[in-house]
Amino acid sequence: MVSTADEMFLDTEGWQAILDRRQEIFTDMLPGASLGILPKKNFDSPVGTMLTWVRQADRMEVAYQSFTGFENTSVDLLMVVDDETLEYLHSQAQDNAFNEMKEQIRNGNVLLYVMKTLDELLDLGYEELIEVLKIPVLGACR
Amino acid sequence: MFDDKFLPQFEQIAGYIHDGGAVAIQQILHAGRYGGIDLGYCVQPSVVPQTLPHFRQPREVSKEQIKAMITQHAEAAKRAIKAGFDGTEITSFMGYLLANFNSKFTNRRTDEYGGSVENRGRFMRELIYAIKEAQGDDHPLIVRLNGAELMDAHGGNTEDECFELMKMAGDAGVDMISVTVGWQEAPESSIGRDIPPGHWNRLAVRAKQLLPNIPIAFGVRLPNPVMANQNIADGEFDYWEVCRPLLAEPELLHKAAEDRLDEAKHCLGCMNCLSRLFRDLPYLCTNNPTLGHEVEPEYHITPAVVKKKVMIIGAGPSGIECAIAATKRGHDVTIYEKSNSIGGSLVGYAAYDMANKEDLRSQISYYKTMLDKLGIKVNLNTDVNPKLMRSILHQYDVAVVAAGAGVDTRGLPIPEQEGVLVTAADVAGGKVKVGQKVVVLGGGKIGLTLAEGLSQTGREVTVVEKEKRIAGDVIPTWKWRHTSWVEQLKIKTLTLSKPIKIGASGVTIVNEKGEETFLQADTVIAASPRRPNQELFQEFEFMVDELHGIGDALVPRGLLQAIHEGYRLGVRI
Ligand SMILES: Cc1cc2nc3c(=O)[nH]c(=O)nc-3n(C[C@H](O)[C@H](O)[C@H](O)COP(=O)(O)O)c2cc1C
Numbered sequence: 001m002v003s004t005a006d007e008m009f010l011d012t013e014g015w016q017a018i019l020d021r022r023q024e025i026f027t028d029m030l031p032g033a034s035l036g037i038l039p040k041k042n043f044d045s046p047v048g049t050m051l052t053w054v055r056q057a058d059r060m061e062v063a064y065q066s067f068t069g070f071e072n073t074s075v076d077l078l079m080v081v082d083d084e085t086l087e088y089l090h091s092q093a094q095d096n097a098f099n100e101m102k103e104q105i106r107n108g109n110v111l112l113y114v115m116k117t118l119d120e121l122l123d124l125g126y127e128e129l130i131e132v133l134k135i136p137v138l139g140a141c142r
Numbered sequence: 143m144f145d146d147k148f149l150p151q152f153e154q155i156a157g158y159i160h161d162g163g164a165v166a167i168q169q170i171l172h173a174g175r176y177g178g179i180d181l182g183y184c185v186q187p188s189v190v191p192q193t194l195p196h197f198r199q200p201r202e203v204s205k206e207q208i209k210a211m212i213t214q215h216a217e218a219a220k221r222a223i224k225a226g227f228d229g230t231e232i233t234s235f236m237g238y239l240l241a242n243f244n245s246k247f248t249n250r251r252t253d254e255y256g257g258s259v260e261n262r263g264r265f266m267r268e269l270i271y272a273i274k275e276a277q278g279d280d281h282p283l284i285v286r287l288n289g290a291e292l293m294d295a296h297g298g299n300t301e302d303e304c305f306e307l308m309k310m311a312g313d314a315g316v317d318m319i320s321v322t323v324g325w326q327e328a329p330e331s332s333i334g335r336d337i338p339p340g341h342w343n344r345l346a347v348r349a350k351q352l353l354p355n356i357p358i359a360f361g362v363r364l365p366n367p368v369m370a371n372q373n374i375a376d377g378e379f380d381y382w383e384v385c386r387p388l389l390a391e392p393e394l395l396h397k398a399a400e401d402r403l404d405e406a407k408h409c410l411g412c413m414n415c416l417s418r419l420f421r422d423l424p425y426l427c428t429n430n431p432t433l434g435h436e437v438e439p440e441y442h443i444t445p446a447v448v449k450k451k452v453m454i455i456g457a458g459p460s461g462i463e464c465a466i467a468a469t470k471r472g473h474d475v476t477i478y479e480k481s482n483s484i485g486g487s488l489v490g491y492a493a494y495d496m497a498n499k500e501d502l503r504s505q506i507s508y509y510k511t512m513l514d515k516l517g518i519k520v521n522l523n524t525d526v527n528p529k530l531m532r533s534i535l536h537q538y539d540v541a542v543v544a545a546g547a548g549v550d551t552r553g554l555p556i557p558e559q560e561g562v563l564v565t566a567a568d569v570a571g572g573k574v575k576v577g578q579k580v581v582v583l584g585g586g587k588i589g590l591t592l593a594e595g596l597s598q599t600g601r602e603v604t605v606v607e608k609e610k611r612i613a614g615d616v617i618p619t620w621k622w623r624h625t626s627w628v629e630q631l632k633i634k635t636l637t638l639s640k641p642i643k644i645g646a647s648g649v650t651i652v653n654e655k656g657e658e659t660f661l662q663a664d665t666v667i668a669a670s671p672r673r674p675n676q677e678l679f680q681e682f683e684f685m686v687d688e689l690h691g692i693g694d695a696l697v698p699r700g701l702l703q704a705i706h707e708g709y710r711l712g713v714r715i
């Protein structure tokens with residue numbers, strides 16, 4: 001039973017279940033494509049742990065990496081979330097967690113950083129995820 | 143402005159501005175977070191990755207580089223004055239370099255250039271001192287500063303911090319402050335069509351109250367000169383700034399001065415200009431086909447060598463644009479319109495538009511004025527068909543098919559009861575009564591606009607789209623707006639689905655997995671695919687000397703293409 005935000009963050013099985021429900025989003029991704037989820041509190045600390053989703057040959061898989069700053073990370077996309085949002089996303093495992101993620105990105109509760117250019121992301125097979133999360137790829141210009 | 147080699151070009155520009163009777167101010171802009179197109183990376187106070195994948199990844203500037211950048215700005219200012227400019231401007235909005243230093247979102251430095259507002263503002267103060275010293279007291283320096291960054295979610299500056307920085311700029315001796323709003327990557331609208339004109343004036347008012355002795359310039363999403371004039375008279379700010387309205391109507395100021403504003407085209411707030419820049423393409427303007435082509439004779443209105451009698455079939459934007467340009471060249475133009483009003487599909491769009499309806503309506507008012515002032519004959523309620531053509535044979539030298547597009551219902555199941563299935567045009571034109579439960583077939587811009595408008599009036603609306611995604615034909619910068627409205631209004635969307643049966647009480651649809659669903663509906667609206675009204679091309683081939691087609695009658699697209707093609711044909715025939 002996981003109940004605290006920290007436990008939820010480290011709940012490999014729970015996150016894998018979220019991914020497994022929507023593996024079709026990642027079908028076109030090249031092996032090695034990866035996305036990081038970083039708790040806000042780890043963001044400013046010199047060393048923190050980052051939850052990652054890494055595309056393996058057959059599926060998207062959950063793993064953990066250390067985070068030592070934007071400069072050193074190799075993930076393609078990075079989501080920074082506060083505890084409350086993390087708990088909420090985790091609790092959506094049985095429902096449409098990706099829809100919720102899209103909402104939270106739009107509301108600003110999930111801060112999404114892109115570490116690659118659009119062309120690079122498309123080459124890595126991110127088109128479907130970009131669409132599912134409604135990432136404003138062509139600039140906001142609003 | 144970074145090298146003397148550009149001086150001759152800048153001298154020319156300053157000369158043009160002075161010849162027009164205006165004061166010439168050169169903006170010096172280091173694009174910071176949004177720059178580095180040629181470098182493949184951008185420089186910033188700290189490494190804060192992009193939130194939009196269009197931009198390049200950051201590198202942190204060293205203190206030596208900061209000093210060098212300040213010197214480069216000062217040298218650029220000196221160069222601008224040497225080229226004949228009266229003053230210069232630096233800009234801290236939209237997320238360019240100065241904004242990157244000012245904002246706590248992008249400035250995470252731990253040295254004297256980061257941390258407190260005082261420290262983050264150090265770069266700006268040093269820039270102001272250096273530029274003022276370089277260009278001398280006789281030449282004003284303006285700074286553009288955000289009244290609101292709209293970057294709160296990312297930990298950007300609060301409004302209070304923005305105004306603290308504004309005060310700091312004032313104290314540092316800047317001669318005028320331009321109040322702006324938003325960053326490129328701000329998640330909410332600042333200058334789009336969904337923002338009503340005048341929405342942000344409160345920020346200018348706050349700046350004026352904070353700095354009563356410094357001239358305040360303002361103009362974000364304030365497209366109407368009459369409104370701006372009133373704001374100035376009311377003491378809200380001192381100078382009106384204007385960007386897009388001048389792109390849409392370069393003669394705006396002259397027309398205002400000559401009391402001819404009804405002849406001025408309006409900025410529609412559609413953002414096609416900026417979205418092109420995001421593709422690293424030269425900008426253009428939906429409403430001004432000549433923008434960016436000013437020196438090309440092919441875009442100029444010149445007297446026609448052979449004056450012709452021109453008939454235009456369709457009084458939508460493409461037909462009217464063509465008529466206006468051709469008439470100005472001396473042709474004798476008559477428009478034939480099947481319906482009882484001008485404006486074509488724009489009228490329906492405007493009626494259901496969730497953004498600022500006035501933007502689209504202003505276009506129709508402009509067309510009415512111009513048709514009237516230019517004495518262009520418009521025959522409303524006149525269906526142009528071979529019979530009519532035979533009756534007016536040889537009266538015209540040119541016929542232009544600008545009849546727009548309709549919805550192609552041929553691929554839909556035949557309705558089991560008459561009256562259940564209607565077209566988008568019928569609804570938009572107010573020809574049919576729409577029931578409480580509505581199914582819209584087609585989730586493109588027409589279907590979505592109708593769905594949103596109908597939903598807003600309390601109807602229960604479902605959109606059925608055969609493609610994987612809705613809003614496929616919507617320009618990239620407006621897609622989010624539709625999807626966001628659709629969610630807000632709780633409009634149900636079913637993609638990868640198509641209707642297989644339209645009965646008296648609803649539609650049966652099937653999805654890509656072969657699953658059938660029945661959707662109850664009082665009204666089923668066919669909104670796509672669109673089909674160009676091209677029948678007349680073949681029928682008229684041997685009835686008139688020149689036959690042309692423009693706008694949706696060629697390929698159904700949008701307002702931009704209609705306006706541009708209409709104009710381009712008008713200046714050519
Ligand atoms: C195509 C385009 C290019 C722009 N380039 C600049 C620029 O280089 N520097 C700047 O300070 N503002 C720039 N802006 C912003 C405008 O100066 C202005 O603040 C903004 O468009 C809002 O004013 P408006 O509603 O009158 O267009 C640009 C705007 C557009 C539409």
Ligand code: SF4
Pocket residue numbers: 386387389390408409410411412413414415416426427428429430
């Ligand atoms: S493209 Fe649209 S927003 Fe831009 S200036 Fe033209 S009408 Fe205005």
